[in-house]
Amino acid sequence: PFFKEFLPDYSREMPLLEAKLNANENPYGPSPKAISALQKVAFKGNRYAWYELFDLMGKIAKEEGVDIKNIMMGPGSSDLLEKTAMVLFANGGNVVSADPTYMSLIRVAEATGASWKAVPCKADWSHDLKAMEAAIDADTKLVYICNPNNPTGAMTDAAELIDFCSRVSEKVPVFVDEAYMGFLEDADKNSMVSLINEGKDVIIARTFSKIHGMAGLRVGYIVAQESTLTKLEKVTRGGMGIAYTSIFAATASMDDVAFQDKSRKLNAECRDYVYQSLDKMGFEYIPSYTSFIIFPIEMEGKAFLEKMTAQKVGVRAFEIMGKNWCRVSMGTMEEMKLFTKALEKVLV
Ligand code: PLP
Numbered sequence: 001p002f003f004k005e006f007l008p009d010y011s012r013e014m015p016l017l018e019a020k021l022n023a024n025e026n027p028y029g030p031s032p033k034a035i036s037a038l039q040k041v042a043f044k045g046n047r048y049a050w051y052e053l054f055d056l057m058g059k060i061a062k063e064e065g066v067d068i069k070n071i072m073m074g075p076g077s078s079d080l081l082e083k084t085a086m087v088l089f090a091n092g093g094n095v096v097s098a099d100p101t102y103m104s105l106i107r108v109a110e111a112t113g114a115s116w117k118a119v120p121c122k123a124d125w126s127h128d129l130k131a132m133e134a135a136i137d138a139d140t141k142l143v144y145i146c147n148p149n150n151p152t153g154a155m156t157d158a159a160e161l162i163d164f165c166s167r168v169s170e171k172v173p174v175f176v177d178e179a180y181m182g183f184l185e186d187a188d189k190n191s192m193v194s195l196i197n198e199g200k201d202v203i204i205a206r207t208f209s210k211i212h213g214m215a216g217l218r219v220g221y222i223v224a225q226e227s228t229l230t231k232l233e234k235v236t237r238g239g240m241g242i243a244y245t246s247i248f249a250a251t252a253s254m255d256d257v258a259f260q261d262k263s264r265k266l267n268a269e270c271r272d273y274v275y276q277s278l279d280k281m282g283f284e285y286i287p288s289y290t291s292f293i294i295f296p297i298e299m300e301g302k303a304f305l306e307k308m309t310a311q312k313v314g315v316r317a318f319e320i321m322g323k324n325w326c327r328v329s330m331g332t333m334e335e336m337k338l339f340t341k342a343l344e345k346v347l348v
Pocket of ligand 1: 023024075076077078079102146150177179180206207208209215219220
């Protein structure tokens, strides 16, 4: 592995922050319609959500253009990333992914007994698909792709990725984590979901935590072949962990397209503001397709986090390819102004 993450001390620091820009949360959510739907059904919290969950799955299946049998729900996509790793790596093997990337699935794969084959990203930080394909061997049980990628915010070309997934999934399943896809204007064109109806062995993860602003309400899902979901059912019934109220919030949020549009627009405005501020201060950044921006800094990660926290601004620090980096989530414009002020004090 070529990268290292510095985790903030959540319990001590979080309450002190005036700008919480360290967990890629959507500052505008949940949608008012989601909140009102949730409140309305709170009294039904004594019940298991049974057909209500199927209603939501049906709605998601329709939106994704797949059969309901291709959908599995979870309390956030984290749960499904982790459970996929538990099932696929029960007998060891290895997982091929980019380095750096989002580590949830890989960490559980390692804990289950698998090894990680980390393939450095290309110079533009997109996935090096050729090198990833070459890294696949007889022990590879899964390829993990996060697109757009976290922590880089970079995007891998959809046409190249479709080609890669189509070919590679003949040998080994490909997991595509599309957590940030909702921030793109043309998410449909970039999603890998269409491969499901072509019978390809791909698993696509999506979440209500980002564009829907429901990180604390915990709803996510995967789209996969029915045979894959049957394997996962060994460790989860899928959706059993989702709160009754969150199911209704998710349904209402899907209908509130105006809220999603607003989140996307304000996120892009904040990105532009941060780009301009970083330009002025002389930082170079990776152009972002997500709700966060990462850029190299000249300070060791732990010391940097402490200094930013002292300014009441929470961000993340990484060490990638021997350099220190700051990753900042897009909050409200007000929060981004606090961030640039703090950054100027700490680093300029
Ligand atoms: N995948 C990626 C790439 C993420 O960045 C995150 C959260 O930050 C997740 C998955 C997990 O999100 P959740 O469990 O809230 O759906």
